[in-house]
Amino acid sequence: MLFDPYPKNNLNDLYDRRAEIERLQNGVKYPLTVIQGLRRTGKSSLVKSVLNDMIYIDIRKYSGKGYISYRDLIEEFNNAINRDLKDRLRDVFKNISGINILGNSISLSWKKNRVRLIDVLNAIDDYYNNNNKNIIITIDEIQELIKLKGYNFLNDIAYSFDNFKSIKFVLTGSQIGALHNYLKMDDYNSPLYGRAYTLIDLKPFNREQSMDFLKKGFNEFNIDFNDAENVYNTLGGIPGWLAYYGFRYVNNSKDPMNETIKNARNTIIMEFCNFIANREMAFKRYYLILNKCIERSSWSEIKNYIENNEGNIIPNSVLNKMLNNLIDYSFIKKYDEKYELIDNMMRYAFK
Ligand code: ADP
Ligand code: MG
Numbered sequence: 001m002l003f004d005p006y007p008k009n010n011l012n013d014l015y016d017r018r019a020e021i022e023r024l025q026n027g028v029k030y031p032l033t034v035i036q037g038l039r040r041t042g043k044s045s046l047v048k049s050v051l052n053d054m055i056y057i058d059i060r061k062y063s064g065k066g067y068i069s070y071r072d073l074i075e076e077f078n079n080a081i082n083r084d085l086k087d088r089l090r091d092v093f094k095n096i097s098g099i100n101i102l103g104n105s106i107s108l109s110w111k112k113n114r115v116r117l118i119d120v121l122n123a124i125d126d127y128y129n130n131n132n133k134n135i136i137i138t139i140d141e142i143q144e145l146i147k148l149k150g151y152n153f154l155n156d157i158a159y160s161f162d163n164f165k166s167i168k169f170v171l172t173g174s175q176i177g178a179l180h181n182y183l184k185m186d187d188y189n190s191p192l193y194g195r196a197y198t199l200i201d202l203k204p205f206n207r208e209q210s211m212d213f214l215k216k217g218f219n220e221f222n223i224d225f226n227d228a229e230n231v232y233n234t235l236g237g238i239p240g241w242l243a244y245y246g247f248r249y250v251n252n253s254k255d256p257m258n259e260t261i262k263n264a265r266n267t268i269i270m271e272f273c274n275f276i277a278n279r280e281m282a283f284k285r286y287y288l289i290l291n292k293c294i295e296r297s298s299w300s301e302i303k304n305y306i307e308n309n310e311g312n313i314i315p316n317s318v319l320n321k322m323l324n325n326l327i328d329y330s331f332i333k334k335y336d337e338k339y340e341l342i343d344n345m346m347r348y349a350f351k
Contacts, residue, residue: 002217003246007044014049015213015239017042020200024050027198028136028168031161035172036179037202038330038342039271040240043172046202047138051170054136055084055124059144063274068148074110077120082106085124092127096120118156121167128166138170143178154183158191177328204237213239217246235260236344261348268349275329282322285314289322289339290331290350296338299323 001013008014011021024046027033035043048056057080062068082105085092089106093099098115100107108115121137128135139145145153160167173179184190185197205213211228218225234257235241241264248256272290276283285306292305302323306314323339326332333342341347 001220002213003220003243003250005244005247007048008042009045009048011049014042014045015216016205016209017046017202020046020202021050023198023200024170027200028134028170030196030198031164031168032157032192032195032197033168033170033200034179034183034197035170035200035202036176037172037174037200038176038204038238039174040238041202041204042239043174043202044140045239046200047140047170047172051136051138053133054138054170055080056138056140058140060141062144062147063141063271064277065147066278068145070148070151071110073145073148073151073153074108074115074117077117078106078108081108081120081124088127093120093123096123099123117153118159121156121160121164125160125164125167129164134166134168136168136170138172140172141174142171143173143175143182146178146182152191154191158195161192161195175329177324177330181328205239205242206237207232210235210237210242213242214246217243218250221250223250231257234344235264238343238345241345261345264345265348268343268346272331272349275331279325285310286322286326287350289326290341290346293332293339293341294347294351296335296340298338302339 002015004013014021024033024035028051035046037043044058047054055077057076059068059076062072082089086104089104090101093101093106096115096119098109098113099120100109108120124135157169160169171179171183173182183192185192185195187193210232214225214228214231231242231245235245241260244263245256245260248259253259272286276286279286288306288309289302292302297305299319303314303316303319306319323332323334327334330342331346332339341350
């Protein structure tokens, strides 16, 4: 069902994305694929619908946390491996120090006899290599790992890239600037520097796709829907909002548009709070910038707006840093010397 409000895990439920599907299928023949795209454009859906033999790790759940520990990372791997390699654990993890096999699951120890993640990966690679198969490791919303303290997971990806034959990494990120700041593919000092990778840029649907998506989704319920243009004009082309609207509609909501807006508003406010979590002092200012960006605004219009509100001067460097952060975390974009919200629905959260 196209209007299912959860990430899709089946190509039949995925609307279009033919070019991206093909690019991903090709990409995973090589060590590293990166999928960038705004929140709710369908990154998780793409990965889960297209890729089969895969260990899937979602870091999004840490978005509200201030930091991530090595233990958290090990536990994420532990859970994902138990789920995704369930029927072959004993074959993969024979005789590896720090890994206990108990019944149908493994337990990676992170205390005494601490397991090295790279040894875990090595064991997985060996197994698949011996079986002449590839295994994909997807780290969804990897930019959150910027908060991982005392351990650089990029070293493991780089090592794997250089030494393993069967492991292929797929990394996704919604906060596109932050994603690239984390991966630092072009930074000479970064572990991943100079490695070739396939980049997939998942865009929102355009007008035509959005309307066709709605039409096809409603067709599955034998509903002849005539309001697609209006819906697109309000919601924009983010698949997640369109799917949510369709879902409410076919579930007999009294006012699906209003409910979609309310849901979007709450979700975006929560995401803004996560973004603010380590920047509480600047809450009001960030809010003012976003509020001003409901209308496309120039740098000086934003600066005046904040200063009028605060009755204080805001230093240029401070404003620039804040604007860059909002760009990196995909709240606003800069276009033709003006700043604007990146998603139509944000206007309801920041008004
Ligand atoms: P992301 O991982 O980029 O945040 P998700 O994969 O979670 O996005 O998708 C967000 C919502 O949009 C989900 O309800 C999903 O079912 C829907 N969706 C996204 N892309 C598509 C698509 N191509 N076809 C159908 N539904 C989609
Ligand atoms: Mg996702």
